[in-house]
Amino acid sequence: MFTETRQLFPTFADTNGPADGERPTAIALLQRYDAGSSFFLGTPERTLLGSGVRARLTRHPDEPMAAALRRLFADGTQNDDTPAIAVGALPFAPEAHPVLFIPHRLDAAAPLARHAITRTKAAVRSSETQERPTEALYARRVQQALDLMRQSTLKKVVLSRMLEVVGEGEIDQAMVLRNLASRNSAGYTFAVDLPTASGRVRRLIGASPELLLQRMGEHVLANPIAGTAPRSNDPGEDLARSRKLLHSAKDRHEHELVVKAVAETLRPYCRNLEVPPVPELIATARVWHLSTRIRGKLIDPAPSSFDLALALHPTPAVCGEPRDLARRAIEQLEGFDRGLFTGLVGWCDANGNGEWAVTIRCAEIEANRANLYAGAGIVSESEPWREVAETAAKFRTLLDALQGSGV
Numbered sequence: 001m002f003t004e005t006r007q008l009f010p011t012f013a014d015t016n017g018p019a020d021g022e023r024p025t026a027i028a029l030l031q032r033y034d035a036g037s038s039f040f041l042g043t044p045e046r047t048l049l050g051s052g053v054r055a056r057l058t059r060h061p062d063e064p065m066a067a068a069l070r071r072l073f074a075d076g077t078q079n080d081d082t083p084a085i086a087v088g089a090l091p092f093a094p095e096a097h098p099v100l101f102i103p104h105r106l107d108a109a110a111p112l113a114r115h116a117i118t119r120t121k122a123a124v125r126s127s128e129t130q131e132r133p134t135e136a137l138y139a140r141r142v143q144q145a146l147d148l149m150r151q152s153t154l155k156k157v158v159l160s161r162m163l164e165v166v167g168e169g170e171i172d173q174a175m176v177l178r179n180l181a182s183r184n185s186a187g188y189t190f191a192v193d194l195p196t197a198s199g200r201v202r203r204l205i206g207a208s209p210e211l212l213l214q215r216m217g218e219h220v221l222a223n224p225i226a227g228t229a230p231r232s233n234d235p236g237e238d239l240a241r242s243r244k245l246l247h248s249a250k251d252r253h254e255h256e257l258v259v260k261a262v263a264e265t266l267r268p269y270c271r272n273l274e275v276p277p278v279p280e281l282i283a284t285a286r287v288w289h290l291s292t293r294i295r296g297k298l299i300d301p302a303p304s305s306f307d308l309a310l311a312l313h314p315t316p317a318v319c320g321e322p323r324d325l326a327r328r329a330i331e332q333l334e335g336f337d338r339g340l341f342t343g344l345v346g347w348c349d350a351n352g353n354g355e356w357a358v359t360i361r362c363a364e365i366e367a368n369r370a371n372l373y374a375g376a377g378i379v380s381e382s383e384p385w386r387e388v389a390e391t392a393a394k395f396r397t398l399l400d401a402l403q404g405s406g407v
Ligand SMILES: C=C(O[C@H]1C=CC=C(C(=O)O)[C@@H]1O)C(=O)O
Pocket: 158, 160, 210, 225, 226, 227, 228, 289, 316, 317, 318, 342, 360, 361, 373, 374, 375, 376, 377, 378, 394
């Protein structure tokens, strides 16, 4: 039997008007995000604010992730009617440890409406930045990936790089989140507390445009995104770039590999699956993307949103095709541990409903330091310096939020 999670999650559209009885508004949840908050997620459907940690997912050696999640629900469910919701992030490497927990308290509101967030300010005083690797070295690695493609059956690999930002003082993490939400209200804005040995607050904060998977009852939605063009401040040039992207053979190829992989993984679980034949354009504040919304109806009994998300992960939007060769190329060429970057971030309930976004356009932030991440899909038609420019444009999402710049 499919069960909807209605009680906790409103779906009404006007979020920023008066609250519905006791229910807080989305803006109020964003403003309440502070030192005691353990989780925030703003999606096109809802806004969630978690406080504290009631139970944390632990995993016995070789225990399947789904079994560990069942134990988490058993540990974290209270003896009242409050539905237990697990929230958090899973890393890129499936064998690495996830950060998943049931908060002490989880407040929910409808989505953050566009333009509803008042102008915000810089989250850090002036800062120094260091790229790892440098642009020139990243371009060389893209060239090495292209050489690998000529010598093997590797069709696509996503190569990423880091930008280390060191501020003069503490970075205001809540301000980073607010700045991201104000500039990227159409996507998935998130903040997840990460356990630290130092006892200091370390957080994964970002604004992803990409939905890996949403399951509500029998309905499933995936929104693979791949193929990117930096935006321009000049409206005519901006439009020209979007049109060029839509008709670019290289970007269509890069995109189709992701759509095919996602559709093939979901099809066995669905009684029908709609896969649009051509992608559409979507825009973030800094880049254009090719996007395809894949919708399906699940066969009953269906896997949970968590199981479906794990079956999809990592898609060729963050890893490559074929997956094993791409992972090896990433290990060989990237030179750093991705950690939670290019993993998944979201929520799920004990009935199997949930939403999982792809963890991109993000940074890990602690004290006065932020590590920003950005990757780009490399296919045989790629040109190294264009991929450098694409990753630079993707860094802007977090740089704008740190500096209070941009739109
Ligand atoms: C790995 C990233 O983006 C992926 C998702 C969307 C578009 C992508 C691209 O066009 O290359 C990447 O596959 C990132 O933003 O760091």
